[in-house]
Amino acid sequence: MAFQLREAQRAMMALSANPDDTAQAIRVIGAMSGNSGERCFNRFARSSGGQRILREKRELYDILSNLDDLRAMPEGSLGRAIWAFYTSEELSAQGLKAASETAAGEDGYFGGDDDRTRFARRLRELHDVFHVLTGYGRDVRGEVACLAFTYSQTKNTGIGYLALRVLRGAGWRSEMGRVIRQGYWRGRRAEWLIDQDWEALLQQPLEQLREDLRVGPPPEYEHLRSAGAPTLAN
Numbered sequence: 256m257a258f259q260l261r262e263a264q265r266a267m268m269a270l271s272a273n274p275d276d277t278a279q280a281i282r283v284i285g286a287m288s289g290n291s292g293e294r295c296f297n298r299f300a301r302s303s304g305g306q307r308i309l310r311e312k313r314e315l316y317d318i319l320s321n322l323d324d325l326r327a328m329p330e331g332s333l334g335r336a337i338w339a340f341y342t343s344e345e346l347s348a349q350g351l352k353a354a355s356e357t358a359a360g361e362d363g364y365f366g367g368d369d370d371r372t373r374f375a376r377r378l379r380e381l382h383d384v385f386h387v388l389t390g391y392g393r394d395v396r397g398e399v400a401c402l403a404f405t406y407s408q409t410k411n412t413g414i415g416y417l418a419l420r421v422l423r424g425a426g427w428r429s430e431m432g433r434v435i436r437q438g439y440w441r442g443r444r445a446e447w448l449i450d451q452d453w454e455a456l457l458q459q460p461l462e463q464l465r466e467d468l469r470v471g472p473p474p475e476y477e478h479l480r481s482a483g484a485p486t487l488a489n
Contacts, residue, residue: 256293259286263413267420274395275483277351281358284413291412295449296374304450308377309370315380315453319348325457333464334457336387344393348380355379378409384453388464389441390473394480396431400438407442408449434476445469 263286270279299305318324318334322341328334341347367373382405389404391397399421406414418435425431446468456464465471 256289258289258412262286263416267417273483274398274481277354278358280417281355283417284411285358286413287416288411288413291410292375293371295378295409295411296371299374299450300370302450304452305374308450308452309373312373313377313454314373315377315384316348316352318454318457319380319383320352322347328458329460331460331462332458333384333387333461336461337383337457340383340387340393346383346393348383351379351383378449381405381449381453385448387461388448388468388470389438391434391438392478394478396434396476396479399431400434400474400476403435403438404442404445407439408445408447430477431479434474437474437476441471441474444471 263283266279266282266286270276270283273279300309319337322338325334325338325341328338382401385391385405386393386397386401389401391401391404399418402414403418405411406418418439422432422435425435427436448468451468465473
């Protein structure tokens with residue numbers, strides 16, 4: 256699949272005007288992904304965990320879209336923390352799904368029933384899981400740092416392109432640049448997370464998972480809230 260630089264540039268301009276437009280971010284990534292998604296899928300499909308997930312036709316969305324089930328998970332668990340993240344940030348798995356479908360347009364990339372499309376949906380849902388696992392918020396810096404972390408895990412050139420564009424614009428030594436570089440190296444040091452059994456891990460203690468998966472503790476950085484982000488309670 257060829258890179259679509261003009262499409263990526265148009266989407267980047269729109270994203271710069273509205274950092275909360277998730278569909279534009281997904282368009283940027285899709286335009287510059289090339290064959291990297293296929294390479295990530297092949298690695299996933301070769302792993303024992305990936306084979307089991309594909310064989311069982313799992314949909315992580317089914318769990319993440321049920322706030323009642325997430326809230327009922329043990330205190331201190333990853334799933335309970337995701338519920339708190341969704342609640343405080345006024346986000347939802349449904350919102351990410353809608354944005355991805357808007358970005359995909361008529362080709363319906365996320366709507367198929369084959370293994371590759373099911374894998375693409377799982378990667379989409381992992382974005383919110385990674386936010387909570389890493390401790391990066393939905394603020395502007397946290398979003399790009401989470402993407403830099405994800406790039407280290409997936410080697411998706413579209414994600415790398417988006418993070419690099421922001422890094423170059425902000426400056427290497429800026430607070431944004433520092434947080435992006437930190438996210439990248441945290442992703443490099445962590446275990447490969449793409450084929451993990453997240454359906455089971457949602458029940459596990461978040462702090463223990465951060466240690467076991469070599470993600471590390473939540474980082475300290477200066478949050479930069481966008482105009483459209485909700486005001487968080489103290």
